[in-house]
Amino acid sequence: MEIIYNKVFLEHDTGMHPENKKRLKCFGKLKETKIESGEKYLSLIHDKNYVQQVKEACNKEEYLDPDTYVSKGSWNTALMAVGATIAASEKNGFALVRPPGHHAHPGRSSGFCIFNNLAISVQRLVNKGKKVLIFDFDGHLGDGTMDIFYDTNKVMYFSLHQYPAFPNKGWMDELGEGKGKGYTINVPLPAGTGDDLYFDAIDRVTPYLKRFNADVVALSAGFDAYLGDLLLDLKLSFNAYYNLGKLLRENFKNMYATFEGGYNTEALPFCVFSFLEGINGEKQRFSEKSTKSSLDTRKEYDKRIKELEKNLKKCCKI
Numbered sequence: 001m002e003i004i005y006n007k008v009f010l011e012h013d014t015g016m017h018p019e020n021k022k023r024l025k026c027f028g029k030l031k032e033t034k035i036e037s038g039e040k041y042l043s044l045i046h047d048k049n050y051v052q053q054v055k056e057a058c059n060k061e062e063y064l065d066p067d068t069y070v071s072k073g074s075w076n077t078a079l080m081a082v083g084a085t086i087a088a089s090e091k092n093g094f095a096l097v098r099p100p101g102h103h104a105h106p107g108r109s110s111g112f113c114i115f116n117n118l119a120i121s122v123q124r125l126v127n128k129g130k131k132v133l134i135f136d137f138d139g140h141l142g143d144g145t146m147d148i149f150y151d152t153n154k155v156m157y158f159s160l161h162q163y164p165a166f167p168n169k170g171w172m173d174e175l176g177e178g179k180g181k182g183y184t185i186n187v188p189l190p191a192g193t194g195d196d197l198y199f200d201a202i203d204r205v206t207p208y209l210k211r212f213n214a215d216v217v218a219l220s221a222g223f224d225a226y227l228g229d230l231l232l233d234l235k236l237s238f239n240a241y242y243n244l245g246k247l248l249r250e251n252f253k254n255m256y257a258t259f260e261g262g263y264n265t266e267a268l269p270f271c272v273f274s275f276l277e278g279i280n281g282e283k284q285r286f287s288e289k290s291t292k293s294s295l296d297t298r299k300e301y302d303k304r305i306k307e308l309e310k311n312l313k314k315c316c317k318i
C-alpha cells in the first residue's frame with residue numbers, strides 16, 4: 001500500500017484550527033502523485049445544493065458548521081481529496097489527504113469533514129457490483145459513512161471509537177436497518193482503552209467481517225486513538241498501529257485507505273508509518289511499549305462487548 005499525496009492538500013487553510021496543514025507538513029518531504037479532481041463523483045453521495053453551498057462558502061471563507069472552516073483553497077483541495085481516494089481505490093493505495101471525510105453527510109458538513117471521500121469511493125465500487133467492507137479505525141465514529149450505508153447489505157460498516165465522544169453515536173444497538181440490519185457493527189470503547197482491549201474487540205468482531213466476504217476493504221484510517229492525541233482519550237501505541245496493519249494483511253485482501261483524523265502532529269508520522277509497515281509486511285521501525293487498560297475501563301468494556309456479541313448473534317445473518 002503506497003502513499004498517494006500531493007501538496008495541494010496544504011491549500012485547505014484553516015489557520016489555528018486543530019485540523020490544519022501541520023497535520024501533513026509533519027510528514028516531511030513526501031513523494032508527490034499527480035491527482036485528478038473528484039468533482040464528477042460528488043453526486044454519488046452529495047446533494048447538488050450542498051455542493052453549491054460549499055463552493056460559495058469557500059469563496060467567502062467562512063464556517064460551514066461550528067466545527068468546519070473553509071478558505072478559498074478548500075474547494076479545490078476537497079475535490080482533490082475525493083480524487084485521491086478514488087485513485088487509492090483503484091490501486092490499493094493510502095490517500096494521505098485533507099480535509100478528512102467520514103463525518104460528512106450527503107447534505108451537510110460535520111466535524112472538520114466537507115465531502116465524504118471514502119463513502120464516495122465506496123458507492124462507486126458498489127455501482128460496479130462490488131461488495132465492500134468499511135473498516136473505520138479513526139477514534140471517532142464515522143457517522144456520515146455509517147448513516148449513508150445504514151440500510152444496505154452491499155456494504156458492511158465497522159467502527160471502533162471512543163464513546164462518549166463526538167458525534168455521540170455508534171452504540172452497540174446501532175446495527176443497520178431494513179436490508180442493512182446486521183451490516184453495521186459498532187464497538188464503542190470507553191475512554192482509557194489501550195492496545196489490549198482494542199485488539200480483543202477486533203478479534204471478537206473479525207469473524208463477522210470475514211464472513212461478509214467483501215470484494216474490497218475500504219479503510220477509514222484515522223490516528224486519533226493514539227495515546228497522545230489532543231482530541232480523544234484512547235491509549236493506542238505505535239505498536240498497535242503496526243499490529244493493526246499486520247492483522248488486516250493477514251485477514252483481508254484488496255484493501256485501500258484514506259486518511260481521516262489524528263491531531264498529535266509529533267506522533268502522527270510514526271502512527272501512519274507503523275501502520276503502513278504492518279500492512280505491507282515490512283519490519284517495524286518505531287516500537288513503543290504496548291498499553292494496558294485500567295481495571296475500571298476493562299469492566300465497562302466487558303459490559304459493552306458482551307452486549308454487542310448478544311446483538312450480533314441475534315441479528316447478524318451472515
Ligand SMILES: [Zn+2]
Pocket residue numbers: 138139140222224260261262
Ligand atoms: Zn477522528
